[in-house]
Amino acid sequence: MTKNTREIFVTGGAGFIGSAFIRLLLDETADCKVTNFDALTYAGNLDNLEGLDAARHRFVHGNIADAEAVHTALGENTHAIVNFAAESHVDRSIANAAEFLRTNITGTQVLLDAVRARGVKRFIQVSTDEVMGSLPENEDAFFTEESPFAPNSPYAASKAAAEHLVRAAHHTFGLDTVVTRCGNNYGPRQFPEKFLPLAISNALKDESIPVYGDGGNVRDWIYVDDHCRAILLALEKGRPGAVYNVGARNEHHNIDVVGSLLNTLGKPRSLIRFVKDRPGHDRRYAIDPLLIECELGWRPRETWETGLQKTIQWYQQNSRWLERTRSGAYKDYYRKQYGTEVAAT
Ligand code: NAD
Ligand code: TDX
Numbered sequence: 001m002t003k004n005t006r007e008i009f010v011t012g013g014a015g016f017i018g019s020a021f022i023r024l025l026l027d028e029t030a031d032c033k034v035t036n037f038d039a040l041t042y043a044g045n046l047d048n049l050e051g052l053d054a055a056r057h058r059f060v061h062g063n064i065a066d067a068e069a070v071h072t073a074l075g076e077n078t079h080a081i082v083n084f085a086a087e088s089h090v091d092r093s094i095a096n097a098a099e100f101l102r103t104n105i106t107g108t109q110v111l112l113d114a115v116r117a118r119g120v121k122r123f124i125q126v127s128t129d130e131v132m133g134s135l136p137e138n139e140d141a142f143f144t145e146e147s148p149f150a151p152n153s154p155y156a157a158s159k160a161a162a163e164h165l166v167r168a169a170h171h172t173f174g175l176d177t178v179v180t181r182c183g184n185n186y187g188p189r190q191f192p193e194k195f196l197p198l199a200i201s202n203a204l205k206d207e208s209i210p211v212y213g214d215g216g217n218v219r220d221w222i223y224v225d226d227h228c229r230a231i232l233l234a235l236e237k238g239r240p241g242a243v244y245n246v247g248a249r250n251e252h253h254n255i256d257v258v259g260s261l262l263n264t265l266g267k268p269r270s271l272i273r274f275v276k277d278r279p280g281h282d283r284r285y286a287i288d289p290l291l292i293e294c295e296l297g298w299r300p301r302e303t304w305e306t307g308l309q310k311t312i313q314w315y316q317q318n319s320r321w322l323e324r325t326r327s328g329a330y331k332d333y334y335r336k337q338y339g340t341e342v343a344a345t
Pocket of ligand 2: 196210
């Protein structure tokens with residue numbers, strides 16, 4: 001490391017996407033080192049950081065809503081903050097929104113204040129398509145960067161509020177901020193409360209797969225490393241103040257996602273169990289990624305087939321990871337959410 005080394009402060013880097021981003025950043029850049037600041041909530045997992053180069057990656061346990069902790073952890077010359085830290089599960093926000101407001105809103109403002117106070121050069125906010133609400137089904141409608149905000153869940157509302165704070169910091173104080181808005185990620189190390197890893201882990205145990213409502217909701221899926229490449233481009237080349245939608249033009253009905261999964265695993269469709277719908281369940285997400293394609297030259301590398309295959313294989317080969325995440329508090333969560341027990345591991 002030289003004096004030109006760039007210090008990147010990544011928040012939420014022990015989670016699913018944050019840990020994939022750190023891997024990519026360290027692989028694809030020679031001049032960056034990372035401080036990974038994470039509160040290790042139920043979703044944070046130090047196992048996700050296995051194999052990272054200790055000379056270029058420093059883990060700090062801390063909460064982004066705690067200004068003092070953030071200031072202590074920030075290096076003297078931090079080049080950029082990339083903010084992944086969030087409460088990220090819609091169902092949990094419906095059960096109780098308090099932590100979503102503290103982390104997703106207050107936490108983001110604390111980071112923006114630190115950027116200003118400490119002269120950090122860039123701030124990247126990892127946001128979501130959900131801030132734009134739900135699209136009509138069977139219509140040629142897509143989310144663009146100009147789509148109005150219409151968050152429908154407490155999670156989406158907290159992420160929308162965070163985006164407003166980022167925008168305000170850019171407008172009022174001239175901070176160099178970039179926002180990325182992505183759709184549904186899938187890939188290795190995703191916490192099995194989310195639909196795809198939950199379905200994979202249940203199918204591997206011949207346990208029923210809960211599908212909300214009629215299974216006709218549509219999500220726009222993207223392989224996690226493709227999302228991370230978009231964030232890296234935003235960090236390196238994004239226009240100050242810009243918002244970029246990130247999507248792989250890969251819409252699927254939930255029921256078809258489960259169908260593909262069961263086919264790949266050679267498991268019967270009788271594992272599908274239709275359950276009570278999620279309150280306020282958004283019907284369709286679909287992203288128009290034209291801006292990031294044209295302006296930053298981003299393209300996804302993974303197809304749905306290759307990405308799904310890699311993902312399934314990872315869960316098959318990492319049963320210890322899965323067993324550890326599905327133990328303890330997860331069992332209580334699962335019982336409350338689905339009214340049944342998680343299959344014994
Ligand atoms: P995740 O739940 O897997 O990980 C979140 C991480 O943040 C965990 O390591 C957790 O310990 C940490 N964290 C939570 N609260 C914190 C706090 N107060 N201070 C410090 N760390 C804290 O989430 P993910 O799926 O990796 O999502 C990462 C980001 O990407 C989130 O901001 C999310 O809104 C956004 N996003 C996710 C998706 C998706 O499909 N998963 C899609 C678009 C955007
Ligand atoms: O058990 C389930 N059964 C089911 O049918 C679960 C957990 C989900 N679903 C449905 C709800 C959604 O239509 O599957 C779809 C995907 O659900 P989630 O994995 O909970 O994701 P979603 O609500 O679409 O939000 C995700 O994408 C945007 C992430 O969790 C967010 O963090 C991200 O911002």
